[in-house]
Structure formats: C-alpha cells, structure tokens
Amino acid sequence: DTAVSQTPKYLVTQMGNDKSIKCEQNLGHDTMYWYKQDSKKFLKIMFSYNNKELIINETVPNRFSPKSPDKAHLNLHINSLELGDSAVYFCASSAPVGGGGYTFGSGTRLTVV
Amino acid sequence: AQKITQTQPGMFVQEKEAVTLDCTYDTSDPSYGLFWYKQPSSGEMIFLIYQGSYDQQNATEGRYSLNFQKARKSANLVISASQLGDSAMYFCAMRDPGANSKLTFGKGITLSVRP
Numbered sequence: 001d002t003a004v005s006q007t008p009k010y011l012v013t014q015m016g017n018d019k020s021i022k023c024e025q026n027l028g029h030d031t032m033y034w035y036k037q038d039s040k041k042f043l044k045i046m047f048s049y050n051n052k053e054l055i056i057n058e059t060v061p062n063r064f065s066p067k068s069p070d071k072a073h074l075n076l077h078i079n080s081l082e083l084g085d086s087a088v089y090f091c092a093s094s095a096p097v098g099g100g101g102y103t104f105g106s107g108t109r110l111t112v113v
Numbered sequence: 114a115q116k117i118t119q120t121q122p123g124m125f126v127q128e129k130e131a132v133t134l135d136c137t138y139d140t141s142d143p144s145y146g147l148f149w150y151k152q153p154s155s156g157e158m159i160f161l162i163y164q165g166s167y168d169q170q171n172a173t174e175g176r177y178s179l180n181f182q183k184a185r186k187s188a189n190l191v192i193s194a195s196q197l198g199d200s201a202m203y204f205c206a207m208r209d210p211g212a213n214s215k216l217t218f219g220k221g222i223t224l225s226v227r228p
Contacts, residue, residue: 033215040220041152041202041220041221042218042220042221043204043206043216043218044218045215045216045217048215056215088156090158092158092216102148102160102208102216103160104150104157104158104160106156106157107156107157107158109156
C-alpha cells in the first residue's frame with residue numbers, strides 16, 4: 001500500500017485549461033501539504049491543511065485552489081493554466097512532531113503547452 | 114525566517130568512498146528539526162535521516178550519518194561506502210517549530226558516484 005499517493009503522475013495540458021491533481025494518504029496523519037518543484041529543482045511550500053483546515057497559504061496565484069474533503073485527502077485544482085505553472089507538484093503528509101513522520105507522494109509532473 | 118543553505122556545486126565521489134554533503138541553516142528558534150532527502154532521477158523524494166535540535170547524539174541510519182554542529186549551525190550529511198545507486202540530488206530541509214509545520218528546503222546538491 002502506497003503511503004501517500006498522487007494522481008496523475010504526468011499531466012500534459014494546454015494553456016487556459018483547468019486541471020486537478022489528487023492526493024490521498026493512508027498514514028493517519030492530520031496534516032497534508034502541497035509543494036511545487038520548479039525547473040531548477042527548488043522545492044517550495046504552497047499550501048498546508050490540518051484536519052481539513054487551511055493553515056498555510058503561501059503567495060500562490062488564486063488560480064490554485066486546494067480542497068480537503070477529509071483529513072486523508074488533499075486535492076489541488078488549477079484554473080486557467082499558464083506556461084509558468086509547468087513544474088512537479090508534490091503532495092506530502094506529516095505527523096505532529098519528530099523525524100520520519102513526513103512522507104512525500106511520488107509527484108505529478110505538470111507540463112503546460 | 115528559516116533558511117537552509119546548500120552551496121556545493123555538483124559533487125563527485127568514487128564508488129566505495131565516503132562523501133560529505135554540506136548544509137548550513139539559520140533560525141532563531143531553539144526547537145527545530147533537520148532532514149535530508151534524496152531525489153533520484155526517477156523523481157520521488159526519499160527520506161534519509163532526521164536530527165532534532167535537542168538530540169544529544171548525531172543521527173545515523175545505515176550508511177547515512179548526520180554531522181550536527183549546533184554552534185556552527187551546520188548539518189552535513191555523510192554517506193559512507195558510496196554506491197552507484199547513491200547518484201541523485203540531495204536536499205537538506207528544516208522543519209519549522211511547532212506541530213504540523215512545513216519544511217523549508219535548500220536548493221539541493223547533485224551527487225554523482227563514479228565506478
């Protein structure tokens with residue numbers, strides 16, 4: 001069983017389209033995150049939810065809207081996609097404290113053409 | 114604000130030798146956690162090792178050890194007996210204090226292991 005699973009793994013779409021990425025974790029963690037990894041491999045936090053409540057919302061265009069229907073799921077919807085949105089998006093979840101309780105999904109490579 | 118610095122350019126190491134990947138951090142909080150992740154060419158983020166700011170001993174996990182120098186604010190990753198499969202990008206990260214906190218990442222270091 002995959003601990004943090006994201007779908008799809010690859011997403012190629014045209015500018016202006018709307019797309020969603022789904023994430024699910026079966027670790028029982030309360031907190032989930034979306035990170036963006038740009039073309040230079042830099043990883044930056046976008047959003048964080050704790051038990052369905054938004055707790056971190058970094059400076060992200062409002063075309064990006066996260067949704068957490070329950071604490072095991074965190075989806076990312078992107079409206080009006082732009083070329084600059086091309087990146088790898090990682091979902092992650094964490095336990096409240098300590099080390100190993102921070103787990104990443106395998107990533108979604110989004111390419112906007 | 115938390116900051117992680119990884120300044121080494123691409124690193125090369127001979128198979129079976131040890132290598133140290135540097136990481137320095139900046140924080141004003143006394144409580145924090147430091148992580149290293151490996152990202153192979155396949156793209157997934159693999160957790161390697163964790164060090165808490167109050168841990169008395171340096172963390173070790175198999176061939177990975179963390180050289181934690183609190184006064185110097187450094188948390189270098191040491192990989193012993195390098196293997197070809199260690200070729201990857203390595204990220205140092207810091208967890209903000211408090212529960213349910215995000216990770217702040219360094220820009221990463223590319224390691225290439227030569228046969």
